C-alpha cells in the first residue's frame with residue numbers, strides 16, 4: 001500500500017495549530033490522511049481501517065473483537081503510563097517528575113504482568129498469528145525502558161517484541 005510518512009516535531013506545538021486541528025480533532029498524532037482528503041484519528045481506528053481485508057485483521061467477528069479488545073487495553077492501561085515517563089526522561093525532567101513516574105510504574109507493572117502472562121502462554125495476542133493487535137500494543141511497550149520500566153522482568157514480552165521486529169516489512173517507529 002503506497003503511503004507517505006510525515007514526521008512532526010511536537011516540541012514546536014504543531015498539533016495545536018489551526019491547520020493541524022482541521023485534520024486532527026484531538027490535536028495529536030497520529031493522523032491518517034486519505035487520498036480523498038478525509039482524515040482519521042486515533043491509532044486503534046487507523047490500524048483497524050488499514051488492516052481490513054489484509055492478513056493482519058481476522059475476518060471472523062469474534063476474533064476481530066479480540067483484536068479490538070487488545071487495542072482498547074493498550075489505550076486504557078498502557079499508553080499514557082508508558083508514554084509520559086518516557087517523555088519526561090527524554091526532556092531530562094525525570095527528577096522533577098519522580099513521584100508521578102513512580103505512580104505510573106506502580107499502576108502499570110500489573111498491566112504489563114497481565115500482558116506477560118498472556119504471552120507466556122501464547123505466541124501472539126490473537127488467534128496465534130500476527131495481527132494489528134500486536135502492532136497496536138507493541139508501540140509503547142517496545143519503548144517502555146526509556147520511561148524507566150524494568151523490562152527484564154518480562155521475558156515473554158521481550159520475546160514477543162523481538163518476534164514483531166523480525167516480521168517482513170517491519171519499520172521502526174522512531175527514525176534515527
Ligand SMILES: N[C@@H](CCC(=O)N[C@@H](CS)C(=O)NCC(=O)O)C(=O)O
Nearest residue numbers: 010015027028029030042043044083
Ligand atoms: N489515543 C491516541 C493517543 C495519541 C497521543 O497521545 N499522541 C501524542 C504523542 S504520542 C500527541 O500527539 N500529543 C500531542 C502533542 O504532544 O502535541 C492514539 O492512540 O492515537
